[in-house]
Amino acid sequence: MTGTTPLPRAAAGTTADVDVEGAVPTSTRPAPSAAASAKKRLTRPWASLFAVILAVVWTTPTLGLLVTSFRPEADIKDTGWWTVLTNPDFTLDNYQTVLQTGTSTSLTPFFINSIVITIPAVVAPILLACLAAYAFAWTDFRGKNVLFVAVFALQVVPIQVTLLPLLTLYVDLGISGTFWAIWISHTAFGLPLAVFLLHNFMREIPGELIEAARVDGAGHVTIFFRMMLPMLKPALAAFGIYQFLWVWNDLLVALTFAGPGAATAPMTKALFDLAGTRGTAWYLLSAGAFVSMVVPVIVFLALQRYFVRGLLAGSVKG
Amino acid sequence: MEITDKLLSMVYALVAFAIVVGGILFLASLYERRGGRKVAWWFIAPTLLLLAVALVYPALRTVYVSFFDSSGAAFVGLDNYSTVFTSPDQLVVLRNTVLWTLVTPFVATGIGLIYAILVDGAKGESVAKGLVFLPMAISLVGASIIWKFVYDFRDPAAGTAKNPVEQIGLLNQIFTWLGGSPHNFLLNSPGNTFWLILVMIWIQAGFAMTILSASIKAISADIVEAARLDGVSALEMFRYVTFPAIRPAVVVVLTTIAIACLKVFDIVRTMTGGQFKTSVVANEFYTQTFSAANQGLGAALAVILFILVVPIIVYNVRQLRASEAR
């Protein structure tokens, strides 16, 4: 982590103009972030144009799916979705069928299951990883680096190799088929990335802040709660979204450890089965994909406000 | 189970979890107050315990199984590994995995970073970021249909006067509009691997953007302000202020995406089934383990994934060292 914070000496050494050390104003008015200000300099229209093009390119495939989800089955198979521009023909049937999916079951229990699965499976790894990341970032103990590297390297273990050993364990413990098996598994699988991400964010907090607090007699527990958690809001929100999506869109973990029944199975199961054994019911699958997307997008937009500048950005290092 | 029962059990779980974490912290602070120095162990113990059970043990077991035959009965030494490295088909698989892992992280991170900077502080930033984030929110089933409607190929020669062929894949329609002829994207190697990689980039750019944006927002306002007052150009601002500040986050994003690429198999699986020379190690692992019932070979392929991650680890260790040294 060279240059965790934009160290003045680094900048000053390379550009004579940037005499940051002397220029630190104690202004309290909200200042634009680095990127915002970089962008302002890039007032050349091509910058905005580029952003718009990227956004369009990135969104077009999804737009295609959205349009498709409102088209009748026969149209989907024969003509491109863009033909709706010249020949609009929309239907709500696909959504109707999806929302009353199946014969004996509705989507509701699966939706509830997804919620019940996701909330603990997001909260738990975040908290545990925060603790561990703090220890890796700001305390000293033997074997710290080796352990840290080992933890993040575990990201590469394919979940499929864990299925059999873990399921066997859960069967022995008598918790297979319950939400507990899903929560525990998701928590464990999310930890390597969470620890890795949060650790690197924590390292960006100036050491002087921690040291000053230590000098004032604050213990690690206090520092963790009083300083770290508030400063880490953007990082927590970022990882939170990632873990949320992971769990929300997961099928394998829930299916393996708790089975396909309506008692525990998440919405992905119901959506995956939508096409029945036919396999190409795009008209249903595209509608289903949007139904399952609603919640993640809401969560993303809701968490956006935590992406505003963290406390750190406002505080001045000593 | 009734809905209320389910919600209740979720609340119980959260409470139980809070009690566990609270208890650990309470004990840790007691311990610390009595002068205990190694309080760190209290912090990492739950994580280590979970990882040991859920990931380390299965990983070690996989290494062990990789030395046995398909049913796991007879010890075969390194036979499974030599199978992987001698068959020409498998070498293509290795090549593809390397391609995925090299191309995707840099392109996706680059796009995510540029986009994060361009929309930062702009009007409608939230919506703009939401658009690039969308692909991450889509389930794989959705993504595979989305890209079917991009890459789908209809041969114009197959039409008759009565039934002229209409493209339903967007890319081929664009080609046609531009006066070109449509292309069967997923069939011809090695181009098809890049078309598949594009899907991964499309998904992961949102991840890169989210993390990097959070990191950009955390840059100290004072330094930015100072640099601004000193009149640095936009590129200088990026080079001397923004980039150094978010460098650790860039490393995190590159690493995470690279590891995700090593493990990627569902894109390949749903779009080509690993045919037409597009397979990757993770897909072969999956096929051998679950379709071909060859546990030993499947395990060996998983172990190869463990080995392929080593360069990424080394790079991160260097970054770690550099940061310790500051």
Next chain:
Amino acid sequence: MTIRTRSARRTRLTAVAAAGAGLALALTGCSSDDGGGDGGGGASSTADCSAFDSYGDLSGKTVTVYAGIVAPEDQPYMDSYKPFEDCTGATVNYTADKNFEQQIVVQAKAGNAPDIAIVPQPGLLQQLVATGKAVEPPKAVADNVDKWWGEDWKKYGTVDGTFYAAPSGASVKSLVWYSPKEFKDKGYEVPTTLDDLKSLSDKIVADGDHKPWCAGIGSGEATGWPVTDWMEDMMLRIGGPDVYDQWVAHDIAFNSEVPTQALDAVGDYLKNPDYVNGGIGDVSSIATTTFQDGGLPILDGTCSLHRQASFYASNFPEGTDVSENGDVFAFYLPGKTADDHPVLGGGEFNLAFADRPEVQAFQTYLSTDLWANTKAKASSDATGGGWISANTGLDTANLVNPIDQLAAGILQDPNTVFRFDGSDQMPAAVGSNSFWKQSTSWITGQSTKDTLDKIESSWP
């Protein structure tokens, strides 16, 4: 990336609802299921429980069933269990998901198997028995299989000489889909020998309007399987049933003479640029077209012939008339001569992992002609058919769907020589891997010899 799995392969073996299932089902499903009044079919009647007397009182007992058959085709299964539940007091819990084939192996190994699994392939059956968790059925099941199915079907439910699983549903694969209207308009005749089929194809070529055959083999990880079905059909016709059995058992090499002839015979159709790929493209487009889309050009009149199993009926859009004089129908893929009647097919088996009395009783019920007819009726009511059994006690009058009647008729025809899908019986390394992969490479240009050599060398 989130890790999700997908088993497209499942799709090919399940009996599938007929066209129009989707919405119709939501309606019938609601009305027929509650209460057990005078709802759909014979399923919910409480009239005659005498057939269930021998099972005794099983009140309070539960049997779990796990399968890969999901909505809407799951409903008739549940409906068909109703009489058993009503008469014995037992509860049958049916769960299903499309990842069944991977899940069941993991679940069985971990000691978490269901009481009964509906297994779609003999190969998977062997794998499950090898976990040591499967149990033999009671004698009554074996007796029922002897009585209603006969020797060959029993063999497919047998592993290493021990009988484990009674057959359940079945499908007929030796079918060619065509448009009866087109045949009528242009005066084509349904062929009765392989040579006829060839000359019919040539005739359609000569008429010059479109290429005669269309095909698609895309199926995710299982891409290539329709070619393996083609080759199996040709093996049956060129080598005969005995050589076919030797080939499946690997008593003759995969790259020996007859298999080579068989694959070349497939190539005469699928790799013949004059014949394929009607309404879709050139030969290589077969590889990138999904099997579900492979036969749809028949509806557009840009293709005339498509070889695919009976379950393909459900792939035609809602409102398609699938019948002898309708938009599409199928004819039996003819034998070498008009007297030869080899038939390739698939099926499901009920494998038990527990031997509690209620499980055994339920297993016995599933092997009766009573269940086969109850299930056929339930399927007719709930999904407009789409399910048949090779159970000779199945009354074809219970089938409402013309294609079901055709398929069941073929299965019950005494002239029929039935053989189970070979790739489903071969070791997984071949049957679920190299056979598919090499077949796909073969379509995209690999020679017959290379293809068969590679498959041979992958045999474990």
